[in-house]
Amino acid sequence: MSFELTYYPCGVCGSKQYKLLYIIKNFNLVQCNNCRFVYVNPRIKNNELYKIYSEHYFSNQSEGYGYRNYELTSHLRIKTFQKWMKNIDPYLPPSKGLVLDIGCAAGHFLDLMRNRGWEVEAIELDKQMAEKVRAKNILVSEQPFEEFISNKKYNLITMFDVIEHIPDLKTTFKKLHDLLDDNGVIALITPNFDSTQRKLFGKRWFQFKPYEHIQYFTPQTLAKVIEPYGLKLIHTSASGQYADTGFLLDRLDRYNFKFMKMAATFATTALGLKNKYWYMDTGSLFAVLKKQIPSKKIDV
């Protein structure tokens, strides 16, 4: 696929002044001089960007973006969603409600929530995945969130590894605010530019995928971008995912650590770790957002 590139202002503060940080796969990663937000500029035009996601995003054999085979690691993803659900738990409203999962992939998180008695709804752009989720009797919209229309209010809105893909942040956070129940919460997970992993790996950090990851938040830039839309951060912490040795070896390969990969392959076999998995920090940020409810004045 070939794409047309365009320059955009900072998605957080609107400034057009920035400095170049890294060049990755011929894309420029820049940092806003005003608010320090990191983003890809120039990047694939907004109206073309969503073409990446509509066909075989989760079974993509071409280089550059997407997953090679999402389903192959379903067991690890389900374990990861169970862990994330536990992390969200303390912030959920007391009674069961309606959850919207934006970018639901195979719908594993929604399966877990439905088992807990929640009503579930999804947005998924990948046609093949949307079809699978629909087959489980889940209502799925295939529209980008910026164009999604609903007259419902949601008690929980989740965006797992999604916000970094979204071109129009202002429309997104305004819509999130409008769709969220007054007592509802938004839970999101996104690569954290301030994480130790990013600092350690520099431009080789695996989260730098400039075709599709176009926005790189920190807790500070996330708090800044949501504030004008009546949302506030109520929790941030480090997040990760379950991985097995196959995942680790793939990462070492991607980072071009050939020697480490050879050593790890040897160790995996020698130590019998082939089917072991564990939870690892991926340099991601887990954030919980709520509505900023203006306090009512009491007349005395």
Ligand SMILES: [Zn+2]
């Ligand atoms: Zn900025």
